[in-house]
Structures are given as C-alpha cells and as structure tokens.
Amino acid sequence: PNAGELPMRLSYLGSAFRNEENFSQARQREFTQVGVELIGDNSPKADAEVIQVAIEALLKSGIKNFQIDLGQVEFFKGLVEQARLPESVSDILREHINDKDFIAVQSVLDELDITDGIKDRFINLSTMFGGVEILDKALEDRDLNQRSKKALNNLKEVYSILVEKKLEKYVSFDLGMVQNID
Numbered sequence: 001p002n003a004g005e006l007p008m009r010l011s012y013l014g015s016a017f018r019n020e021e022n023f024s025q026a027r028q029r030e031f032t033q034v035g036v037e038l039i040g041d042n043s044p045k046a047d048a049e050v051i052q053v054a055i056e057a058l059l060k061s062g063i064k065n066f067q068i069d070l071g072q073v074e075f076f077k078g079l080v081e082q083a084r085l086p087e088s089v090s091d092i093l094r095e096h097i098n099d100k101d102f103i104a105v106q107s108v109l110d111e112l113d114i115t116d117g118i119k120d121r122f123i124n125l126s127t128m129f130g131g132v133e134i135l136d137k138a139l140e141d142r143d144l145n146q147r148s149k150k151a152l153n154n155l156k157e158v159y160s161i162l163v164e165k166k167l168e169k170y171v172s173f174d175l176g177m178v179q180n181i182d
Helices: 044-060 073-083 087-098 102-110 116-125 133-139 146-164
Strands: 008-022 025-039 068-070 171-174
Touching (some): 044 068, 044 146, 068 146, 073 116, 087 102, 087 116, 102 116, 133 146, 146 171
Parallel strands (some): 068 171
Antiparallel strands (some): 008 025
8 A cells, every 4th residue: 555545554673672771770771673564454354464464474584382372452441341440540550450460450459449340350360361261251251341241252253263363272362461551
C-alpha cells in the first residue's frame, strides 16, 4: 500500500536503549530489538497474521522448540469495568497479576468492597495460563461481562486461524499477562 494507507505492515530491526538502575547506579543498556506491526486492522485475522510471522521467523532461524504466549488485556479491562475499580487500584492489581504475585493480589482485593465472585476472578487470573482449554474454562463463567467475553472469543478466533495454518503447537494462552494495558 501507499504510505499512510491502512492497513500498513511494518518491520524493523535496530538498536534500542533501556535505562536500568543497578546497585543505586543508573546505567544505559543497549539491545537489539526486532518487531513487526500491522497497523489499522484489529481483527483476529490480523492478529493471527502477525503471530504467524513471528512463528515462521523463529522456525527459519532454526529454533524449533518455543512457545508464544497470547494474552488479551481487554479481558482484564472487562473485569476492572465490572468491578468498577478506579484506575489507581486497577494499575496496582495489574502489576501484581502480571507478576503472578498471589499474596499481593489478595491483599489489594481484601481492601475492596466488591463481591467475592469478582475477587475470585482477579485472583484466578494469575493461574489462567495454558492451552486453549483456559479460554473455554473462562467462558464457563456466566457472570462475565460482555467486554471480557468478547476478549476471550477474540482469542479463540485467533487460535482457530492458527489451527487452520497448523501453527497451534507453538501457541499458549496467559490471561494474567496484562502489562502495558494502555
């Protein structure tokens, strides 16, 4: 497509820099970053295309045993919406869930005036990883709101496309992978 025409597919390879604090000293670390972007199409087909590119790149580089974890932050956002949590609380919960810190998640939830059912959903997020059965198990919860259900169904659609391409063995799911939700 012409520049600015959507959808747009981009790839890049280059040096990136990250500031790190180590033993009370700030230092800058250089690393190589490779990426692909598909901008202007948020369909399951587009997601599957980008995942397929990643899988094929790893296979062509000679790596045969790997797993790509897929998450869907909209699932978490749906839970936050359902619990009517303020952004400050959801940010803290997100960090603890992403770190799989069960005790910290429980501690935050103990301070909230929300139902036990919603608390259980947040606690269980840290353990919801594995094969496609994780999505089916999550969809069994009849009290999930539409936003969370839509997120799960989106992942199932992506997965079915990858199954058609015979790439499913390289994919797993992690509903507790919720970093960078913005």
